[in-house]
Amino acid sequence: MEWNQLVEEQERLQHLLLRRDHLFQQQTYIEQQLQALQQTLQEQRSARQKLEKVVAPSFIKRLMTSDAKLLRSEEQLATLLVKIHEAEQQHEKLAMQLATIVAEREATKNTDVLLENSTALVAKQRLWLMQHDPNKAKQFDALEDEAYQVIALKIEVGEALDASYRAEQALHAVAKALDAAHGWSTWDLFGGGMFVTYVKHSKLDASKQALSEAQYALNLLHNELIDIKEMQTDAIQVSIDGFVHFADYVFDDFFSALSVHSKITNAKAQLQRVLGEVNVIKTKLASMEDVLLARQAKIKEARTALLR
Template sequence: MYEKINREILEVKERVRRREKILSFINHADDNLKNELHRKDELKKILSKEELDVKKLEGLSIKGMFITLLGNKEEKLDKEKAEFLAAKLKYDSCCGTVKSIETDLQKYYGELREIGNANDDYEKLMRKKEQFILNAHDINTRKILDFAEERGSIEADLREIKQAIMAGNSVLNSLERAADALDTAENWGTYDMFGGGIISSMEKHSSIDEAVDYINDARDKLDRFRRELSDVNLSIDVTVDISSFDKFADYFFDGIFADWNVQSKIEDSQYSLRSTIYKVQRVIDNLKVKNDLGEEKLRKVKENFRSVIEKAED
């Protein structure tokens, strides 16, 4: 039952391997082509300059006439011609390299077209044989069912981890925006303490308001982040808060103490915010580690799953 399809799988796997090899050649050739095209442009500029230098000496330019009067025009012209020829050789060689790479790329793409959709063909054959095995109700049937169950479980875990990472990044984005706004508020506050006036005070409080908005946004997102973390058996112990600001003190009291009070609160909030950002980032980093481990585990399960199907015989 499996002899014919096993032979077809072996044949298509060879096409898959050949396709991967050609794609590797194409990637390498693309990189080389980009480098050579850049080099070609640079050499073209040098060649144009050297050609212009020769024409200036051969013509009746002011510089050419001056060199003639000094009696060394021929020597200078020979030197410029030699430099022009050297530049021309380098440019022509680069053009040849570019053409060769482009020819190789055309050949590789032609081979890809001949190979066709090898990966799709492989997957179709594997699904077909998988169905044969499931219908056979033998030892291989139990194996692929167990692997399929394990794969489904791992994929579900990875979906939860990825959702948690997305939620964490969303929290982090709001917190970092709040931090930027507080940095701006601190800068305006410093200026304000040394006589910045009403404009600097307004800008400072505008930045504070912006920071508060981002922090409120972060609080909402943090709730979702905590829910996502509970799905992957992780937790986060952070509080996102900002000190209440007396926004009117430095408007109504022209005193350095009121200014310092607001500035101190900004600095306290910055410290708290940086601490929160650090904690959230650590949790995200842990999630990424879990994701990488899960991806590797999934890869091995898929590999074992395919191996059972490919090796199954009558």
């Protein structure tokens, strides 16, 4: 096998192994998120039972009076029901993703043996360099280490870039759903009647569903960005702290408030801000990918030059 072919084969196998490691990390994240969601659901369902005891027997009282405490309890229950529904949806999607990851990891079982064979051949080349030119051998080892780091980071950046595209598409779907809801809401405001009110609420339900999909997509992007942050080395620096902080803010603040309150006009403005941030992330990741591809090509040239 020619040297260049050997290097390419080794890189391909390393890519598969690193992809498997990446899947394992994603599996760990998702299992943790599923546990947290399960705990949240238990707490929310317990709170729901308590609120229902307050709200359910109060139908007649609600007709006779405008008890502020009762109205607050009803609002809290409505909010909680939305949150429970969202948590259940996220739990279902994460469980499906976990099953896909486990299946993909199973498909890479035989990669270890193939990589061992490829690595053994590379070791012969390294031994030859050690015997004939120790300085070149040191350079070769340094290039091998950097090549491995670049492959690993390229995988993570590629995954994050794919996640950013999915998040952007999901957010555009939210924007489209909110535009539809906003139009029907305006008509309803000026006395559109029962049918318009019904359609408006169906459009709001569609907006919430689209929003749930967007939240899930951004959650995946968040996890990918965390992976990139943890992989930084002295040789390879990636500035994403602001992106990770932004993602945390989105999950803790923007989406829960929007899902619960359906304030359409404000929601549309907030959504444009989120889309802008995701676009910045996407552009940054694409730039990182270009840099890593260029560096990978230079490493390959340098390794080949050492063996001439």
